[in-house]
Amino acid sequence: MENEDAVGYRMVDGAGCWALADGLGGHRGGEVASRLAIDAAISSFVENPSIQEEALNKHMVMGNRAVLGRQKTEPALAHMRTTMVILIASAEAAMWAHAGDSRLYWFRGGRIREQTLDDSVPQRLVAAGEISANQIRFHEDRSKLLNSLGTREQVTASLREMPGPPAPGDAFLLASDGFWEGVTEPEMEEDFGASKSSEAWIGRMEARIKERAAADSDNYSAIAVRVLKRKGRA
DSSP: OOOOEEEEEEEETTEEEEEEEEEESSTTHHHHHHHHHHHHHHHHHHHOOOOOHHHHHHHHHHHHHHHHHHHHHOGGGTTOEEOEEEEEEOSSOEEEEEESSOEEEEEETTEEEEEOOOSBHHHHHHHTTSSOGGGGGGOTTTTOBSOOBTSOSSOOOEEEEOSSOOOTTOEEEEEOHHHHTTSOHHHHHHHHHTOSSHHHHHHHHHHHHHHHOOTTOOOOOEEEEEOOSSTTOO
């Protein structure tokens, strides 16, 4: 199985950008789409590392344009798509955006304070009260997305700004569906509390995923970001 996920990270003048994408399309299309989107978004951040909604939206727009541009020049990749989730943060502020079902979780006090809502059929069913949020992981339509990069000229992304600056002990988890499907939210919190570093936290969660993985399981990727006590570092 090809890994169609891509991740990226960059720090500029005390501000950071973390991005994760999960490609769709097969025949290398998903792999190409996710890498194009991440590279374009990170480049956009380097050009404008401000923690502002306008800048964050531009990063998503540039990721979408990169995918659409390659679709037009390579007919074999005309149907490639990708999800993407981006976090930008500094000591003063943090905000995130996503399209598709790659998620961001914000942790405070060791608990999930907030998480993104998937652009998917099952998430719509949750909103309609037809299923519970816990049923998304195992729903037969969990892979049916209602939004992604490479679908249309005008990208539609959900943006969210953290109310107030990041606090020491805060953490963020960016995860593709192959990751969050294999570890529940209570387990994320449990593993976070038992870990002293981002690497250890990811390692604990990955161990759960590997233990449960079937032969045809989806590839997975995740990025963990922890806010340290020393001001200005994440």
